[in-house]
Amino acid sequence: MTPHRICLLMLSLALPGASVSAEELAPASARGWFENPTRTRGLLGSTALPLHAGEGFVGQQAFFATVAQVGLSERVSVHLATSTPFQLVYGDTAFSLMGGIKVSTPLTEKLHLAFGMQGGTYDSDFPGSQGLHNAAAAYGTLTYGTADANLSLTVQPIYVWAREDNGGLMVLPMLGGFLRVSEHWGFAGEVAISPVPAMSDAFAFATAGARFMGPRWSVDLGILAGTQLQHQDTPAFVPGASFLYHWR
Numbered sequence: 001m002t003p004h005r006i007c008l009l010m011l012s013l014a015l016p017g018a019s020v021s022a023e024e025l026a027p028a029s030a031r032g033w034f035e036n037p038t039r040t041r042g043l044l045g046s047t048a049l050p051l052h053a054g055e056g057f058v059g060q061q062a063f064f065a066t067v068a069q070v071g072l073s074e075r076v077s078v079h080l081a082t083s084t085p086f087q088l089v090y091g092d093t094a095f096s097l098m099g100g101i102k103v104s105t106p107l108t109e110k111l112h113l114a115f116g117m118q119g120g121t122y123d124s125d126f127p128g129s130q131g132l133h134n135a136a137a138a139y140g141t142l143t144y145g146t147a148d149a150n151l152s153l154t155v156q157p158i159y160v161w162a163r164e165d166n167g168g169l170m171v172l173p174m175l176g177g178f179l180r181v182s183e184h185w186g187f188a189g190e191v192a193i194s195p196v197p198a199m200s201d202a203f204a205f206a207t208a209g210a211r212f213m214g215p216r217w218s219v220d221l222g223i224l225a226g227t228q229l230q231h232q233d234t235p236a237f238v239p240g241a242s243f244l245y246h247w248r
Contacts, residue, residue: 033183034215037246039147040069040077042176043188043207043222047152048114048143050104051077052248059244062224067244077102083122096122098135114141132163148180171196178211185212188220203228209240218244 037057039049044062051071058068064086069079080099087094100118107113119136139156154174161167176190189208196202209222220242225235 031183033148033180036147036180036213037215038178038211038213038218038244039150042152042178042190043209043220043240043242044190044224045154045174046079046102046114046141047150047178048104048112048141049147049150050075050102050112050114055246055248057218057244057246059242061220061242061244062240063242064240075104077104079118081120094123096120098122100137110145112143114143115139133160134162134167135160148186149178151175151177169196170194170202176207184214185210187211188222204235216246218242218246 053073056070061067065081067081071077083096098120102116104114121134123132137158141154143152156172158170174192178188180186191206193204194202205226207224212219224238227235
């Protein structure tokens with residue numbers, strides 16, 4: 001993946017999931033565990049599960065992005081992300097900001113639907129980043145399961161354009177999941193293959209990692225493998241980590 005594509009991807013993605021038994025799908029309260037504060041997100045993005053009103057988190061995601069999200073109600077949340085602090089370490093031109101809104105609704109006890117919109121801008125003098133880029137996206141997510149064991153499918157059309165470029169529309173379907181193994185840790189992963197190129201070739205990526213958490217904090221340790229389908233035969237592997245503070 002080119003640098004600008006990785007940057008936009010880190011700022012705009014979403015998901016999680018896994019195949020589990022009926023016992024594993026039981027609510028955390030039935031096992032005496034605290035509620036999973038990370039239930040709304042995967043390693044890079046979000047599930048269809050909602051935040052509570054006033055609940056939120058802030059921190060560093062995948063090293064690259066500083067993120068924050070807060071629940072306005074039991075169904076509506078807003079989020080912001082920027083990579084500017086990271087960019088300032090490596091370049092003179094550095095600005096990025098993405099914001100969005102998510103609306104979640106339960107269809108059944110274990111099936112949730114969410115939809116939302118997000119957009120923003122990214123500017124950098126990194127080699128190969130092609131300067132200023134803008135993106136706007138709408139998405140829909142279906143999540144089956146509980147906060148501790150779930151599968152999610154997200155479909156997200158993303159329109160990307162740059163300075164002196166008309167841009168293009170990319171459609172990104174993603175499938176992923178999360179499985180909580182014990183009160184304080186679990187596994188997460190996701191995979192996506194873009195059938196439609198945006199400003200460059202179509203690409204594919206996958207993430208996998210472990211999540212450690214308490215009632216007010218979470219740490220993700222994982223790896224992202226990505227490839228541009230037309231110009232790269234072998235994937236590039238990028239390690240990452242997330243450190244987030246959660247509140248109620």
